[in-house]
Amino acid sequence: MILQLLFVLTAIIIGARLGGIGLGVMGGVGLGILTFVFGLQPTAPPIDVMLMIAAVISAASCMQAAGGLDYMVKLAEKLLRKNPSQVTILSPIVTYLFTFVAGTGHVAYSVLPVIAEVATETKIRPERPLGIAVIASQQAITASPISAATVALLGLLAGFDITLFDILKITIPATILGVLVGAFCSMRIGKELIDDPEYQKRMAEGYFNGRKVKIDDVKNKRHAMLSVLIFILATAFIVLFGSFEGMRPSFLIDGKTVTLGMSAIIEIIMLSAAAIILLVTKTDGIKATQGSVFPAGMQAVIAIFGIAWMGDTFLNGNMSQLTASIEGIVRQMPWLFGIALFVMSILLYSQAATVRALVPLGIALGISPYMLIAMFPAVNGYFFIPNYPTVVAAINFDRTGTTRIGKYILNHSFMMPGIVSTVVAIALGLLFIQIF
Numbered sequence: 409m410i411l412q413l414l415f416v417l418t419a420i421i422i423g424a425r426l427g428g429i430g431l432g433v434m435g436g437v438g439l440g441i442l443t444f445v446f447g448l449q450p451t452a453p454p455i456d457v458m459l460m461i462a463a464v465i466s467a468a469s470c471m472q473a474a475g476g477l478d479y480m481v482k483l484a485e486k487l488l489r490k491n492p493s494q495v496t497i498l499s500p501i502v503t504y505l506f507t508f509v510a511g512t513g514h515v516a517y518s519v520l521p522v523i524a525e526v527a528t529e530t531k532i533r534p535e536r537p538l539g540i541a542v543i544a545s546q547q548a549i550t551a552s553p554i555s556a557a558t559v560a561l562l563g564l565l566a567g568f569d570i571t572l573f574d575i576l577k578i579t580i581p582a583t584i585l586g587v588l589v590g591a592f593c594s595m596r597i598g599k600e601l602i603d604d605p606e607y608q609k610r611m612a613e614g615y616f617n618g619r620k621v622k623i624d625d626v627k628n629k630r631h632a633m634l635s636v637l638i639f640i641l642a643t644a645f646i647v648l649f650g651s652f653e654g655m656r657p658s659f660l661i662d663g664k665t666v667t668l669g670m671s672a673i674i675e676i677i678m679l680s681a682a683a684i685i686l687l688v689t690k691t692d693g694i695k696a697t698q699g700s701v702f703p704a705g706m707q708a709v710i711a712i713f714g715i716a717w718m719g720d721t722f723l724n725g726n727m728s729q730l731t732a733s734i735e736g737i738v739r740q741m742p743w744l745f746g747i748a749l750f751v752m753s754i755l756l757y758s759q760a761a762t763v764r765a766l767v768p769l770g771i772a773l774g775i776s777p778y779m780l781i782a783m784f785p786a787v788n789g790y791f792f793i794p795n796y797p798t799v800v801a802a803i804n805f806d807r808t809g810t811t812r813i814g815k816y817i818l819n820h821s822f823m824m825p826g827i828v829s830t831v832v833a834i835a836l837g838l839l840f841i842q843i844f
Contacts, residue, residue: 409726412448412843415441416722420715420755429707431757435714439721448725450629454716454764456563456671458709461556461760463678464511465705466696470682471510471639473696474689475632480506482626488522494529496595499523499537500544500587503812507548509640511555514546514704516798524805535599535810538802540594540825545798545827546788547583549759551576553647554674556708557759562650562670565716568777571699572650578781578840579833586785586833590825597824598810606809615807631689638688642681649673658719704797712760719765725773738773746834747772749786757796759787782837791826792818 433448442448471477482500488495502523503516523541527534549555553572558579562572598797601607626632628716649655650670686693696702723730738745745766753762763784770780790796794803794813799822803811813820 409729412442412446412722416698416718417603417755419718423715424755424757428621431761432707432710432712432714435716435718437710439714439718440523441787442718442725444578446725448721450717451720451724454560454712454720456669457556457716457760457764458712460559460671460674460678461705461709461712463682464554465702465709467639467678467682467685468510468512468515468705469696469699469702470685470693471635471690472515472701474635474685474732475626475628475693476635476639476685477510477515477518477699477701479626479629479632479636480509480515481522482831484519485522485526488526491788492526493532493637495523495527495530495532496540497588500591503545504543504548504551504584504587505554507545507555508546508552509643510701511549511643512701512705512708513545513549513798516542516784517801520798520802521805524802524807524811528601528808531601533598533604533810534806534808535812535821536594536597538811539597539821540591540829542798542802542822543590543788543791543825543829544587544824546759546791547587547785547833550785550788550833551580551583553650554643554678555759556712557763557784559671559674560763563766563783564763564771565777565780566670569777570777570781571653572647573652574778575781575784576647576651577844578778578837578839579784580714582782582833582836582840583785583829585836586831589832590829594825595661597821601808601810604808610807610809621795628689630689635689635691638681642677645677646670646674649677660825675843708758708760711756711761712764715756715758715761716764720768721762721768723765727769727772730769735773738770739773742775742779743758744784745773745775745780745837746783746786749783750789750792750830753787753789754792757790762787778841779838782841783834785830785833785837788826788830791822794820794822803832 419434419438423431443450491498502519506515507513523537524534527537549557658665749766752766756762811821
C-alpha cells in the first residue's frame with residue numbers, strides 16, 4: 409500500500425507542476441500504474457461530477473459571452489469607486505458574490521485589476537484587499553450551490569438524506585463570517601502604502617505615470633443583464649430542487665418510486681440556461697468557448713476525471729487497511745480529517761477533486777456527515793503554496809509591488825487571510841452543526 413501511495417503522490421506532484429490539464433492526465437498515468445502494475449480494479453469514473461461541472465461551465469461561459477460578466481464587473485467597479493476607503497472590506501464581498509453566483513473562482517480575474525487600481529488611488533496598500541479578495545473567491549466555492557465541490561459533496565452524502573440546504577445553511581454563514589474576519593485582520597497587514605519602500609522606489613522611477621486600468625464597456629447592456637438574470641434564476645431553481653425533494657420529478661420503476669437525482673437536475677437546468685442565454689441574447693455559441701471561464705472549467709473536468717478516478721481506485725483497493733490503521737485515531741479526534749482535507753487540497757489545487765478523493769474515506773471511517781459539512785471549508789487550502797492562477801494574477805495586477813511572494817515562499821500576501829478565513833469558517837461550521 410505504501411508503494412502505491414508513493415506512485416499516487418508522485419502523479420499528483422508532477423501533474424501540479426505541469427499545470428493546465430496536467431493534473432488530470434497524470435492521474436490517468438497513476439491509475440494505469442495502479443491497474444496494470446499493482447492489479448487494482450479501477451472504480452467507475454466520476455462521470456456525474458464531470459458532467460455537472462461541464463453543464464455549469466457551459467452556462468457561465470454563455471453568460472460571459474453575452475457580456476454578463478463584464479456587466480457584473482462594471483457594477484463592482486461602481487461600488488468600489490463609490491466607497492474607496494472601504495475597499496479592503498468590500499473587495500472580498502464582491503469576489504465572494506461573483507464566485508457564489510458563477511460556481512467558479514476564475515470569475516475573480518475580471519475584478520482583481522479594479523480592486524488593485526482603487527486601492528492604489530486611495531493610497532491603501534493593495535496587498536490588503538487583493539489578498540483577502542482572492543481568498544474570498546476560494547471560500548465561496550464551498551458555499552456556492554452550483555460549484556463542483558458542493559455538488560460532489562452532496563452526491564457523496566446523498567445516502568444520509570442530506571439535502572443541498574443542509575450543506576448551504578452551514579457553509580454560507582460560516583464562510584462569509586470567516587472571510588469578514590480575514591478582511592478585518594487584513595486591514596493591518598504591512599506598512600501604509602506611502603511608507604512602503606517598493607512603492608516609493610516605483611514612484612521615483614515614474615512607474616505610475618499615465619498608467620490606468622480601463623474596464624471595457626458593456627456592448628449590449630440589456631443582453632448582459634438578461635444573461636445574468638437567467639443564470640441567477642437557474643441557480644435559484646437548483647437550490648429549490650436541492651432543498652425540497654418533493655419538487656423533483658419522480659418515476660415509477662419496477663413498482664418503486666424513484667426521485668430524479670440532483671446531478672441530472674443540475675445538468676438539465678444549467679444546459680437549458682446556457683441555451684436560453686444564447687437564444688435570447690443572440691450570442692454566438694463559438695464565442696462562449698473563447699472566454700476565460702470555459703477553458704478554466706474544462707481543465708477542472710479533466711482534473712476530476714484523472715485525479716478523482718485514481719484516488720477512488722486507490723482508496724477502494726486499500727480501504728480495509730486504511731480504515732484499520734487510522735479509524736481509532738480519527739474517531740477520537742475527527743478534526744484531524746480536516747487537516748487531511750487541507751493538505752490534500754494543497755496537492756490537488758481543486759476543491760472538487762479533494763472532496764472526491766478524501767470524503768469517501770471519511771464516510772468509511774464513520775465520521776458524521778454533518779462533521780464533514782463543517783470541515784468542508786478545509787478544502788480551500790490551495791492558497792498555501794502561492795502558484796494558483798488567481799494568486800499569481802493578483803500579484804501581477806498590483807503595480808505597487810506590495811502583493812508578493814516573500815523570501816521564504818510561504819511568507820506571502822495570501823497566507824494570513826487564508827489561514828484566518830479557513831480556520832474561522834471551520835470553527836463556525838462546527839458550532840453551527842450543533843445549533844441548526
